[in-house]
Amino acid sequence: MPRVLPYLLLLPASLFLLAFFFYPFGLVVVESFTRGGEWSTANFERMFGHWKFSTAFWNTIWLTAIVVPVQLIMALTMASMVQKLKTGRSGLLYIFAIPLGISDLAAGLIWLAIFEQSGFLNSFLHFFGVIDRPVLFLGYQNLWVIFLAVCLAEIWRATAIMMVIIVAGMGLIPKEYGEAAEVFGASRWQRFTKVTLPLLRPSLQTALILRILMAFEVFAVVVALGGTTLPVLMGETFQWQFQLNDRGVAAAYAMVILGLSVAFSLVVLRLLHVPKGARI
Amino acid sequence: MSDLTIDAPRQRDIARAGRLLFGAGLVLLVLWVLVPIWLLMVNALSAPSEVTGFPKRLWPSFDLASVRFFWNFQGVTAALWNSVQVAALTMVLSIGMGAPAGYALTRFDFPGKEFFRIMVIMTRAFPLPLLALPLAVMFIRTGLDDSIIGLALVHAMLALPFAVLITYSLFSGIPVELEEAAWTLGCTRWQAFVKVVLPLAAPGIAASAVFAFVISWNEVFAAAVLTIQNRTLTAFLLQSLNVSPLPLKFAGGAALVLPALIFIFAVRRYLFAMWGIANR
Amino acid sequence: MAEIRIKGVAKSFGSFTALHSVDMTIRDREFMVLLGASGCGKTTLLRIIAGLETPSQGEVWIGDRRVDHLPPRDRGIAMVFQNYAVFPHLTVFENIAFGLRMKKLPQAEVDRRVNRTAELMHIEQLLARYSGELSGGQRQRVAVARALAMEPDVILMDEPLSNLDALLRLEMRAELKGVLAESKTTTIYVTHDQVEAMSLADRIAVMNGGYIVQADDPVQVYRNPAARFVGSFIGNPPMNFLPAERLGDGRWRVAGQEFAGPRAGPARIDFAIRPEDLGLADAGLRARVRVVEPLGAHTLVTTDVDGHLVRAVIDSTLTPQPGEVLTLAPIPDRIRWFDPETSAAIP
Secondary structure, eight states: OTTTHHHHHHHHHHHHHIIIIIHHHHHHHHHHTEETTEEOSHHHHHHHHSHHHHHHHHHHHHHHHHHHHHHHHHHHHHHHHHHHOSSSHHHHHHHHHGGGGSOHHHHHHHHHHHHSTTSHHHHHHHHTTSOSSOOOTTSGGGHHHHHHHHHHHHHHHHHHHHHHHHHHHHHHSOHHHHHHHHHTTOOHHHHIIIIIHHHTHHHHHHHHHHHHHHHHTOOHHHHHHHTTSSOOHHHHHHHHHHTSOOHHHHHHHHHHHHHHHHHHHHHHHHHTOOOGGGOO | OHHHHHHHHHHHHHHHHHHHHHHHHHHHHHHHHHHHHHHHHHHHTSOHHHHHSSSOOSSOOOOTHHHHHHHHSTTHHHHHHHHHHHHHHHHHHHHHHHHHHHHHHHHOOOTTHHHHHHHHHHGGGSOGGGGHHHHHHHHHHHTOTTOHHHHHHHHHHHHHHHHHHHHHHHHHTSOHHHHHHHHHTTOOHHHHIIIIIHHHHHHHHHHHHHHHHHHHHHOOHHHHHHOSSSOOHHHHHHHTTTTOOHHHHHHHHHHHHHHHHHHHHHTHHHHHHTTTOOOO | OOOEEEEEEEEEETTEEEEEEEEEEEOTTOEEEEEOOTTSSHHHHHHHHHTSSOOSEEEEEETTEEOTTSOGGGTTEEEEOTTOOOOTTSBHHHHHHHHHHHTTOOHHHHHHHHHHHHHHTTOGGGTTOBGGGSOHHHHHHHHHHHHHHTOOSEEEEESTTTTSOHHHHHHHHHHHHHHHHHHTOEEEEEESOHHHHHHHOSEEEEEETTEEEEEEOHHHHHHSOSBHHHHHHSSSSOOEEEEEEEEETTEEEETTEEEEOOSSSOSEEEEEEOGGGEEEEEEEEEEEEEEEEEOSSSEEEEEEETTEEEEEEEOTTOOOOTTOEEEEEEOGGGOEEEOTTTOBEEO
8 A cells, every 4th residue: 555655646746747847848849840730840940030030049148148157156155155144144145035036027127117217227327417317228229238237137136046056055065174174274265166166066056057047038027128129039939929929930939948958958067067976 | 483473463454354345245235135126115105206207216205106006007906816816826736736746755765756856857947938838729728728727737837846846855854753653653644644744844835835826926928928818917017018107017016026025034944944954 | 462473574675685584472571672783684673563664574463463464553562763753843741642642542541641651751840841842861751651651562662772872871771671660561672782682681582684593581692692693792892702623522622722512513613702701720721911901890801812812801900911821711611612604502
């Protein structure tokens, strides 16, 4: 009787995964390779041929490439600060973790409040006499400003995710390693780079993969700040599905996002691979 | 020896400068996290004219006109209620399926265990919101489209991996000896679970339920894809971004942010227990 | 009647065999200790009797019922776990009362039993506390009280004293012995500590590698080990072993000396003598002293006899020097002989 029990307990979750993950997953794959009821790569051709594709593609890539490293450094800094504090640690952790609970749409709206024409950035600059009248930051003429605003919003919103994982990882490193390094002459910085960072590799792996994957899905922040002026892959997927009613191309976009996710996950796994004997 | 005595006061200065830098950095980071939220709240708690006005002040006028405007705007209360329903359902579904699975994974050893674990982790590698695309079609065929249940099922898919992994680590922390003792004292397996494991795991389970709620509350893409008449708050705000007036946007943003803030505060202790850190 | 019969019980975990077809009978009200090093199978056997593991083969009988496929709660047993398993979310009172509530006993009976066992274990003043506020020793008492309150046919104990510090262990051992003797319940006690085993047991079952090597009362196990393993495991310092050559006619040569031994047996066997059964004499084994340890109550000398390590316990007033040569004579009827192939004792 006990032999059956574990399978029974797993059954609901497994069935659910099959019905709501693997099946739709399969559907997306099939959809992307189907046009007019038959197998073809026409969807992909249509997607690649569209002028917005390469903009969306590179915008997404650039966004990720800029935001993720910055976040990594910030997350490491915040985590180290938390580790160093003796009092008020949980309060600080809570504050740093607040963005975890904030929807990407809300984050976009928050930074909209700052960057929009009558917003706080303009008010700030006006207060210091830098400008006389409000500047239109988020207009289509200044794509790079929108891009910057999106970067800031993303950095603000998603650093907490990496930070929490890194704090957890740091907690797993026994103090003895740092103390031994100190005894043998390592400075604080050296202790960080030669002891803490290497031992953090599994956590860094998780944090990076998670964050990169989410970065490829960036959507609501961009829409909130730039509407359709800044194309990104997820936004295009949405467009093709709803505005242009072309499910095939939307599915093709989904496959591109999937492909990028898998590729970068593998890269990170490779680069930060920890051999079995070298784990804590 | 003489080097030390000469450098001692200098070392103190360096140490003090270091501490100052640390403190300054800390304050800066805390402000970085908190100020943008504050600014959103300023907008939400100001009259509509102030929201569209320039320049902005850093302090809200505590005029609830924007909030009233938001509340009375057509479709908002319905959207709020929909969000609540979807989030509550997501909570129940993800814990209902995830907790038994988490329990099975810690307590039993059986063929297929690793396979299941990998399946669960794999779901993180895929941009889950994209599943909404084929599911939209599936739901139309089964009559679930544009329904609370339909969206809740997708959100439960998002929250399920979390629920499984979190309950897994939760139950792992409760020694099996406690259940065994209960069995020798006359309990069936189920009784032992309810009387011994559940009281000890309840706070953690509650926390992961709240987490599932927040995930659903904040989710944008799937909500926008799958709901038309029965929009959730996120879908509503997203769809109306082009046309909604600023006060609506910001009050809506505040409505998105506030519950999450409160919830995350309520479960802050478990936020880090969930990632395996003890608050030392 | 709570006689326990183990018939041909074997247990494997995958390719690892924890128990090889074990047979044993534990008499009603007997205090049986399962003794052995970690990995010998003693805890597995206990858990099979408890119902926390099912045997791969064999039968378990408690009284006149066959129980090996029954869950723990239907076997009439109570158990004290190594890490106590005191429920953190319940008070001490509720912990002790837990099994009684499962049996749906009336509140008056529950109160009576809880108070009685709490008094027995000297924890009456802790009844309102939670386990987080208790020391390890106190938690252990709660665990024992909880088991006793069940008034079970059989009490099972899995190394209950191993997590206590040395002094507390000594105290608890004496207390446990008194409490369990009074309760007149069949007890099966698992430990790796041979002093505990000697002190508490009516009978000791010495286990090694999934086998019961010998099951006898403590004095027998000590004086007449059935196998070399038992001789070397029990007793501190352990038994000494020296090779012996047959001289014929019941005479054997050991390290250049002659001793009377078994008439039958192979050409080479093992001569065994306990350190405390070796004394200084004029005639005997020639032992070169290597290490001298004055232990207060006596002196322990480690010597070299013909290339073999031999320990002897001698009077504390004597302090030989390293390098000295002593003559050690064994007490004749304490000498034991073992077959080098089978390790079995040769009578």
